[in-house]
Amino acid sequence: MSREKKIVLFAVIGMVIATATGVAFGEELATPPVEAAASTTPWWVWPLVLFVVTFLLGIVAVLGGVGGGVLFVPIIGGFFPFHLDFVRGAGLLVALAGALAAGPGLLKKGLADLRLALPVALIASSCAIVGAMIGLALPTNIVQTALGATILGIVLIMWKAKKSEFPEVPKADALSTALRINGVYHEASTGQDVDWKIHRTPMGLATFIIIGVMAGMFGLGAGWANVPVLNLMMGAPLKVSVATSKFLLSITDTSAAWIYINNGAVIPMIVVPSVVGIMLGSIVGVRILAKTKPAAVRYIVIVMLLFAGSRALLKGLGIWN
Amino acid sequence: MAGKVQATEEQLTYAKILDIGMKIGLLAIIITFAIYAAGVLTPHIDVEHVSKYWGMSVHDYLQAANIPHGWGWLSIVEKGDFLNFTGIAFLAGVTIICYLAIVPILFKKKDFICGIIAILEVLVLVLAASGILKAGGH
Numbered sequence: 092m093s094r095e096k097k098i099v100l101f102a103v104i105g106m107v108i109a110t111a112t113g114v115a116f117g118e119e120l121a122t123p124p125v126e127a128a129a130s131t132t133p134w135w136v137w138p139l140v141l142f143v144v145t146f147l148l149g150i151v152a153v154l155g156g157v158g159g160g161v162l163f164v165p166i167i168g169g170f171f172p173f174h175l176d177f178v179r180g181a182g183l184l185v186a187l188a189g190a191l192a193a194g195p196g197l198l199k200k201g202l203a204d205l206r207l208a209l210p211v212a213l214i215a216s217s218c219a220i221v222g223a224m225i226g227l228a229l230p231t232n233i234v235q236t237a238l239g240a241t242i243l244g245i246v247l248i249m250w251k252a253k254k255s256e257f258p259e260v261p262k263a264d265a266l267s268t269a270l271r272i273n274g275v276y277h278e279a280s281t282g283q284d285v286d287w288k289i290h291r292t293p294m295g296l297a298t299f300i301i302i303g304v305m306a307g308m309f310g311l312g313a314g315w316a317n318v319p320v321l322n323l324m325m326g327a328p329l330k331v332s333v334a335t336s337k338f339l340l341s342i343t344d345t346s347a348a349w350i351y352i353n354n355g356a357v358i359p360m361i362v363v364p365s366v367v368g369i370m371l372g373s374i375v376g377v378r379i380l381a382k383t384k385p386a387a388v389r390y391i392v393i394v395m396l397l398f399a400g401s402r403a404l405l406k407g408l409g410i411w412n
Numbered sequence: 413m414a415g416k417v418q419a420t421e422e423q424l425t426y427a428k429i430l431d432i433g434m435k436i437g438l439l440a441i442i443i444t445f446a447i448y449a450a451g452v453l454t455p456h457i458d459v460e461h462v463s464k465y466w467g468m469s470v471h472d473y474l475q476a477a478n479i480p481h482g483w484g485w486l487s488i489v490e491k492g493d494f495l496n497f498t499g500i501a502f503l504a505g506v507t508i509i510c511y512l513a514i515v516p517i518l519f520k521k522k523d524f525i526c527g528i529i530a531i532l533e534v535l536v537l538v539l540a541a542s543g544i545l546k547a548g549g550h
Contacts, residue, residue: 132463134459134460134462134463135449135459137462137463138449172463172466172467173466173467174466174467174468174469174470174473176469176470176473177466177470177473184500184503184504187503187504188434188438188503191430191433191434191437191503191506191507192434192438194427194430194434195427195428195430195431195434196427198419198423198424198426198427198430199419199424199427200419201418201419201423204423205419205420205422205423205426205514206420206526209526209529209530209533210529212533213529213532213533213536216533216536216537216540217536220536220539220540220545223547224545224547226547227470227547228547231469269525270525270526271523271526341430341507342507342533342537345504345506345507345508345537345540346536346537346540347540348504349504349537349540349541350540350545350547352497352500352501352504353481353482353483353540353541353542353543353545353546354470354481354546354547355470355473355474355479355481356470357497357500358462358465358466359444359445359448359493359496359497359500360459360462360466360493361466362441362496362500363441363442363445363496364445366438366441367441367442367445370438
């Protein structure tokens with residue numbers, strides 16, 4: 092077994108153990124919230140366990156080709172004793188920090204496209220505010236159930252959705268022409284500059300209404316939905332779609348994150364170890380990715396999401412508390 | 413010509429500001445958390461007692477821990493835990509600064525549609541950040 096594969100295996104096993112540790116400690120705190128007694132666990136254990144889990148999540152997320160937020164919310168929400176309100180707030184900040192870190196490089200290289208992002212971001216960020224407000228207003232069990240159903244839907248998308256490196260766009264539509272959404276990016280693998288344009292812009296923009304609401308409501312980030320819409324529906328090349336999606340999250344999640352911050356759903360003890368952990372894990376993940384890409388990791392991610400999504404659904408329905 | 417692709421002026425400006433802002437923000441959250449965890453400043457909620465609150469809904473938490481709403485945290489920013497919000501708020505505000513920086517460039521290039529979209533985006537983000545929008549408790 093190669094060194095990289097051993098690291099991946101270690102990451103997955105470590106995450107399961109660390110999450111189980113979280114569950115074990117969490118059960119100690121499973122008392123009615125308002126009357127909850129102080130934990131006998133030293134305070135520093137929690138941020139440390141959270142840091143370890145999110146560090147490993149960061150590695151697995153990069154190798155599995157998903158954003159940190161989509162793994163963070165169902166796994167931390169399902170297996171740690173934090174209320175879903177705080178997990179969603181932290182999830183948004185985790186996704187936001189990752190997007191902010193990746194954004195400058197993607198923009199400078201011309202992979203993320205600002206002109207494509209501008210109208211999409213305006214719609215998605217406006218709707219993310221609505222989603223965040225709905226999410227904070229609805230009863231927790233309803234949000235939990237809807238989160239579980241959404242995660243299972245994401246599993247289906249990850250399992251079934253196709254990707255197209257260079258989608259065929261016979262003719263740019265009127266709206267994208269008016270907005271001058273087109274571009275050229277340098278494809279390093281072939282050494283060619285690739286001209287691209289998009290179509291079905293009104294339909295794509297309308298879809299971002301739903302994506303924005305869901306991103307704000309569940310604190311998931313929304314790369315899982317952005318990429319298929321930009322790539323398959325609107326016809327942007329895959330690399331431009333992935334890069335623009337990542338950049339978009341920095342705007343969509345900003346608006347939703349402010350709603351969570353201003354409504355008190357941010358606890359630094361949860362947020363900071365998570366943000367730092369997942370970012371360091373992502374850096375390690377990118378280094379591993381440069382050397383090898385174990386195909387099995389994507390399936391591991393799908394299984395993890397399937398499990399975490401089922402847990403969220405059953406927790407929401409009161410079947411598995 | 414291959415390999416000569418250059419991002420637009422507004423895109424490069426956005427990227428430059430985002431890069432600097434992101435680094436300052438991340439550094440700020442790490443430093444402020446270290447101050448909080450080391451107990452340099454007295455926190456609003458003692459670190460030993462945070463676990464009593466994080467299982468509550470946000471509505472219950474705000475009441476039980478007497479947490480101010482919206483930008484009210486500024487009034488207790490000298491507390492170790494709320495000092496963390498300076499870094500978090502900065503990180504969440506970087507995008508607004510980036511947009512403000514590209515608006516003049518877009519209008520200078522007579523790209524009025526994108527300029528107006530950028531202004532609208534600033535308004536949306538400022539509205540979200542303002543604290544005016546309050547979610548109903550559950």
